[in-house]
Amino acid sequence: MTKFTGWGIASAMLLAAGGAQAADELTLQLKWVTQAQFAGYYVAAEKGFYEEENLDVTIKPGGPDIAPVQVLLGGGADVMVDWLPSALAARENGAPIVNIAQPFKSSGLMLTCLKEHGIESPADFPGHTLGTWFFGNELPLYSWMSKLGYKTDGSEGGVTIQKINFNVDPLLQKQVECATTMTYNEYWQVIDAGLKPEDLVVFKYQDEGIATLEDGLYTTEANLADPAMTDKLVRFVRASMKGWKYAEENPDEAADIVLENDETGAQTEEHQKRMMGEIAKLTAGSNGALDPADFTRTVEVLLSAGADPVITKDPGEAAWTHAITDEALK
Amino acid sequence: MSWILAGLAVWALGLAANIRLSKSRSRAAALAVPVIFGLTLVFVWEAVVRGFGISPVLLPAPSVIAARFAQSGAVLWQDFVQTVLKGALTGYVLGCGAALLTAVVVDRFDFLRRGLLPVGNFVAALPIIGIAPILVMWFGFDWQSKAAVVVVMVFFPVLVNAVEGLGDTSAMQRDLMRTYAAGYWTSLWKLRLPAALPFIFNGLKIASTLALIGAIVAEFFGSPITGMGFRISTSVGLLQLDLVWAEIVVAALAGSAFYGGVALIERAATFWHPSQRGR
Numbered sequence: 001m002t003k004f005t006g007w008g009i010a011s012a013m014l015l016a017a018g019g020a021q022a023a024d025e026l027t028l029q030l031k032w033v034t035q036a037q038f039a040g041y042y043v044a045a046e047k048g049f050y051e052e053e054n055l056d057v058t059i060k061p062g063g064p065d066i067a068p069v070q071v072l073l074g075g076g077a078d079v080m081v082d083w084l085p086s087a088l089a090a091r092e093n094g095a096p097i098v099n100i101a102q103p104f105k106s107s108g109l110m111l112t113c114l115k116e117h118g119i120e121s122p123a124d125f126p127g128h129t130l131g132t133w134f135f136g137n138e139l140p141l142y143s144w145m146s147k148l149g150y151k152t153d154g155s156e157g158g159v160t161i162q163k164i165n166f167n168v169d170p171l172l173q174k175q176v177e178c179a180t181t182m183t184y185n186e187y188w189q190v191i192d193a194g195l196k197p198e199d200l201v202v203f204k205y206q207d208e209g210i211a212t213l214e215d216g217l218y219t220t221e222a223n224l225a226d227p228a229m230t231d232k233l234v235r236f237v238r239a240s241m242k243g244w245k246y247a248e249e250n251p252d253e254a255a256d257i258v259l260e261n262d263e264t265g266a267q268t269e270e271h272q273k274r275m276m277g278e279i280a281k282l283t284a285g286s287n288g289a290l291d292p293a294d295f296t297r298t299v300e301v302l303l304s305a306g307a308d309p310v311i312t313k314d315p316g317e318a319a320w321t322h323a324i325t326d327e328a329l330k
Numbered sequence: 331m332s333w334i335l336a337g338l339a340v341w342a343l344g345l346a347a348n349i350r351l352s353k354s355r356s357r358a359a360a361l362a363v364p365v366i367f368g369l370t371l372v373f374v375w376e377a378v379v380r381g382f383g384i385s386p387v388l389l390p391a392p393s394v395i396a397a398r399f400a401q402s403g404a405v406l407w408q409d410f411v412q413t414v415l416k417g418a419l420t421g422y423v424l425g426c427g428a429a430l431l432t433a434v435v436v437d438r439f440d441f442l443r444r445g446l447l448p449v450g451n452f453v454a455a456l457p458i459i460g461i462a463p464i465l466v467m468w469f470g471f472d473w474q475s476k477a478a479v480v481v482v483m484v485f486f487p488v489l490v491n492a493v494e495g496l497g498d499t500s501a502m503q504r505d506l507m508r509t510y511a512a513g514y515w516t517s518l519w520k521l522r523l524p525a526a527l528p529f530i531f532n533g534l535k536i537a538s539t540l541a542l543i544g545a546i547v548a549e550f551f552g553s554p555i556t557g558m559g560f561r562i563s564t565s566v567g568l569l570q571l572d573l574v575w576a577e578i579v580v581a582a583l584a585g586s587a588f589y590g591g592v593a594l595i596e597r598a599a600t601f602w603h604p605s606q607r608g609r
Contacts, residue, residue, distance in 0.1 A: 067567050073387045090569040094386055134560075135567030152555075161555050162471060163564070165463075170552070173472060 044243025086136025336375025344370030421480025495529025
């Protein structure tokens with residue numbers, strides 16, 4: 001292993017000596033498919049912000065079967081976008097990953113219920129079926145339920161948790177009474193399906209005081225120990241944050257850039273513009289540096305998961321660093 | 331480095347032992363050869379993972395998987411009940427039963443053979459990832475929809491084999507039954523069904539592994555928060571690869587036991603057939 005790293009550094013130095021013009025390569029693994037949720041990175045690439053930093057960034061879209069952590073650890077990417085709960089769960093399972101920047105300040109996670117089921121407050125949850133995505137996305141819901149003191153195995157006085165796929169069909173077909181939605185995506189699928197906002201009861205994790213940190217940038221401890229790599233990461237974070245702020249100010253242009261980069265052609269203009277508007281609300285107020293208070297709150301939410309905790313011990317400051325953002329934001 | 335050397339040594343030892351044993355004709359040796367091969371494989375796996383320091387996220391060592399297997403017994407059992415006993419077995423019994431009944435009807439009426447078999451062929455050609463979400467929509471998220479997927483998957487192989495088997499009697503044998511004044515049902519029961527058994531068991535054996543695959547894959551398309559397919563598809567996101575592998579071990583054991591069970595019943599039921607004699 002060390003031999004290979006040695007070769008890597010040697011060849012990198014050779015390359016640097018041979019062609020000073022060659023841009024440094026960096027690969028970013030997204031958490032999900034190409035959409036405005038990741039507009040900042042696409043904008044930075046399209047607007048040449050990465051080029052200005054002498055970076056050649058490859059952006060890999062994710063999908064329902066892609067675990068960004070696995071790609072990162074397998075060497076398929078240098079940086080990944082992930083949610084803190086799943087990142088911490090993976091860290092506890094032996095993946096040495098570290099948060100290096102946090103472009104998302106607020107959480108877009110919500111639980112959307114149909115009013116007809118008579119759910120008005122969290123006190124009404126028992127006896128109902130709540131749908132969520134898994135693959136790490138279920139962790140905030142589990143923390144919330146245990147904070148409320150509800151069992152999640154469908155027993156008396158508790159709730160039933162149901163795995164749903166990444167759409168809102170189960171909610172519309174009454175297979176679940178509440179479904180996990182994002183402010184910028186699935187919520188609008190419900191609206192587009194013909195339901196009106198007044199038909200719905202929406203619980204925002206942000207308002208319930210249980211918001212966990214979403215879309216942050218993560219890399220491995222090995223990368224952070226490598227000065228050449230940290231230098232690249234500093235430039236990457238600086239350019240990405242420039243992209244994010246540009247996207248916030250020019251949402252329509254950002255949505256267009258995302259559409260151009262969507263190789264699947266599955267996204268529509270109306271959807272992406274709306275999504276960009278919602279995303280801008282979540283990135284607002286972040287300069288890229290992780291707020292330790294937000295991190296602590298996330299860890300507390302995750303640790304509070306009673307009998308079935310998401311993580312069993314506080315990972316402490318080893319799980320995040322300001323080293324990259326301090327340098328990038330100078 | 332020492333792990334890699336140990337792995338090489340064990341591999342060489344296992345190979346040498348198997349080469350020696352394969353010359354022997356005793357029953358014990360015949361059993362020992364695959365066991366030694368399997369153990370060697372597991373040890374070499376362990377040695378390679380440790381020797382090269384492969385990340386547990388990419389490939390956990392067998393010892394880690396074994397530890398997780400021992401530790402997560404309750405979860406594994408719960409998933410086994412949900413997927414194998416409720417989903418796969420129910421679907422297997424329903425699907426194979428329906429296929430056998432259909433085969434008798436198809437065999438009786440020739441226009442059905444020409445009309446129904448192509449439709450069955452068409453259904454069998456549908457990809458499981460296409461029908462699974464639809465069946466989940468129809469039959470709900472619980473095991474019923476998994477059983478439905480299994481029914482669709484096992485129906486056709488059993489039907490085709492059974493129809494083929496029912497036609498596997500010679501004109502001479504049928505004439506003999508007629509001289510005994512045997513009617514349709516008597517000759518079906520006494521001659522044609524027994525003659526069809528080797529074919530039918532062929533279909534049942536194929537279906538036994540298909541059933542497990544169907545039940546597990548169907549769980550990828552919506553499931554309650556239990557079941558082997560659910561666990562395999564979601565634990566990856568949390569990097570609990572050892573749990574994923576433990577589920578795979580359960581699936582392998584259950585699949586082998588299922589297949590072995592059907593094969594044993596076959597041996598008892600078709601003892602007269604040339605392929606079973608002398609074993």
